[in-house]
Amino acid sequence: MGLPMARRLAGAFPVAVFDIAAERRALAVEHGATEAATPADAARDADVVVLAVRDQAQVDGALFGESGAAQTLKAGAVVVLTSTVGPEAARSTAAALAERGKDVRLVDAPVSGGPTRAGNGDLLIVVGAEPAALEVARPVLDRLASTLTVIGDKPGDGQALKAINQLLAGVHIAAAAEAVALARGLGLDPQTVIDSLSQGAAGSFMFADRGPRMAQAYGDEADAVEVRSRLDIFVKDMGIVTGIAKNAHVPVPLASAAEQLYLLGERAGLAARDDSSIVTVLSPRGEDR
Amino acid sequence: MGLPMARRLAGAFPVAVFDIAAERRALAVEHGATEAATPADAARDADVVVLAVRDQAQVDGALFGESGAAQTLKAGAVVVLTSTVGPEAARSTAAALAERGKDVRLVDAPVSGGPTRAGNGDLLIVVGAEPAALEVARPVLDRLASTLTVIGDKPGDGQALKAINQLLAGVHIAAAAEAVALARGLGLDPQTVIDSLSQGAAGSFMFADRGPRMAQAYGDEADAVEVRSRLDIFVKDMGIVTGIAKNAHVPVPLASAAEQLYLLGERAGLAARDDSSIVTVLSPRGEDR
Incomplete structure (x- = not known):
């Protein structure tokens, strides 16, 4: 940056x-x-x-x-x-x-x-x-x-708001990954699911933005997914989120689950990949679905 | 309906x-x-x-x-x-x-x-x-x-897509609740946080729609929050989501965390309240923040 x-x-x-x-x-x-x-x-x-x-x-x-x-x-x-x-x-x-x-x-x-x-x-x-x-x-x-x-x-107030931004962004990316992985698991075409749902009550900026790159991870262009935002940024940022939430004694069970998922992604070798690649932790490439 | x-x-x-x-x-x-x-x-x-x-x-x-x-x-x-x-x-x-x-x-x-x-x-x-x-x-x-x-x-294909819709919707509502609860915990005004973030990368339909009702839960109009969608609908629907994901052997850690949160809300007496009331499980009313 x-x-x-x-x-x-x-x-x-x-x-x-x-x-x-x-x-x-x-x-x-x-x-x-x-x-x-x-x-x-x-x-x-x-x-x-x-x-x-x-x-x-x-x-x-x-x-x-x-x-x-x-x-x-x-x-x-x-x-x-x-x-x-x-x-x-x-x-x-x-x-x-x-x-x-x-x-x-x-x-x-x-x-x-x-x-x-x-x-x-x-x-x-x-x-x-x-x-x-x-x-x-x-x-x-x-x-x-x-x-x-x-x-x-x-100072600190800007960071507090940014942390809340990252809580939402990080959870929404992880939710998009679960949606795409479940679509595959149920035999539905991920891109069709994204097109059907992203403008309705299930929509988020991240589902519309990262979803297509997640779907791309299973196609012929899987290796061409551009790194627009590294996965390990969310390892750091969800760590900040869960740390400050703990200090404030606010339970954040979804942010915690998302943090664990990004850590799993990092351990799986995806640290420097696009954060959309987190979907491959839930639904590995090459499996039938 | x-x-x-x-x-x-x-x-x-x-x-x-x-x-x-x-x-x-x-x-x-x-x-x-x-x-x-x-x-x-x-x-x-x-x-x-x-x-x-x-x-x-x-x-x-x-x-x-x-x-x-x-x-x-x-x-x-x-x-x-x-x-x-x-x-x-x-x-x-x-x-x-x-x-x-x-x-x-x-x-x-x-x-x-x-x-x-x-x-x-x-x-x-x-x-x-x-x-x-x-x-x-x-x-x-x-x-x-x-x-x-x-x-x-x-038959079943419509239900599969609807389940993915509910996965996203239910996780996004829970994420909005975590964001509003954390805003309170950090001493930020929830409505200002919603206004600042809901049109950017952190945005979701649910954050924009349920967020203001979550913020309302802490104001003078707390008891006037309209029931537009009952909380226990998500107890049922997240149960469907995690059930079919398990059958398909797809991990959905965030949907599972959200399901537990809705169950906590039901146990807290919120079953027939608006689903936005889930925020009060994370950050009870009446606490200083």
Whole structure:
């Protein structure tokens, strides 16, 4: 997600980029960004630092590690956290930035939509941030988002809403997989089932979007299923969901079942495959049905 | 569902009605139907017998019980089974009709949409039936359905597709309940969460439809939540789903978790409440959040 976001931002602002992969830095430079040698180098003089990383460990490394951005962040700067790391990680990151005493604030702004929409400024971004910090970040967020929802006024609120988004998305993908697997098991054509049901009371965005790729997994084009969103993203995100639900003492039996299913998918070797491939855990390819 | 369907049909065809409740027979008569004293009486001379009952036991009673319709059904008549009873029940009913030797065939045609849409001829009907039997029933089905999907050519196929519909619908309602309960647990306003997420990748028909009633369960209007679809319908339907999935050896961990949740709701006294009330099992009313 970082590269298309950097590309999109470089069309409107001066952008210095750091990525651990040199070839991705080079691709950003081709689109008008300046290359930085370290996160600290990238953050120097910046009003807004945008973080797009995988998990909390990478957040900590990019901000507080050797050559981390926190070393050079100037007073009044804001850090925009676009990753899904959970409310607790957002709050502790905000606290760690505040402890440095340089008036650097965190804008908790996890994004949804995938790389293509990131490159087009068409992301859904849900924000928890102090109004003054949000004001600094807003031009950057507006450049990236087609829909910006400010759900609360403190870091962690954006992550909380994003977690609920992922609960629904992850459960709906798993439900679509059960529907397609059961269709096969009952001798019905999966694509016909999807066409019949996806616009009615059984419909979801995920059933309409992932369903056809699940059906494709059993056809001649099975090996051509494009990886639009990796399965192991849901191993991470459903882990966040069930963790925060447990901390809040809210039972989430379906999210828990979905988490186990994604873990099974990861164990079955599907971590880097499209998340729609989870259907093959329930109904393996090559079986008669 | 039987009454609005009878009312809708009486606007186009001569209809004889039987219901175990005399006041419902009377309501149908007010809308132009003729009252019958027994199922056998209602089926006499009929080309098409429409069955709208709760479960397989009621199907057996209405067709094969004392004064059941099978006693009077004429050769060439078709029985349209609009209830959700599962593929096996549809197949055994078709076989039991065939054994009578009078050339009476079953049109397996479970419906979705609820009473209001039934009265307006706006149902989704999914059909499994021999083409010749379907031909006899088609004017009746066309009068009731805005969407008619013929998924297969034998009784049981309609039930199979309806079961997949109910798998998705039941899981999506339970997922919406988890989302609303988690929103409360995290201190977010449920209705704001629904408004933020229901049109994006987390969206489902059920989240948009049941979500607001779930949020309403915690407000001043909690006791005014209208019963549009009873919770115990999903106890029955998720039971059908997990039963046929087990018979087909297809794992459905989310549908199983949803089934348990609806059973918990029934045990909590919610059987006759709106199915959206399932959220109160996860996050009881009156708690701080």
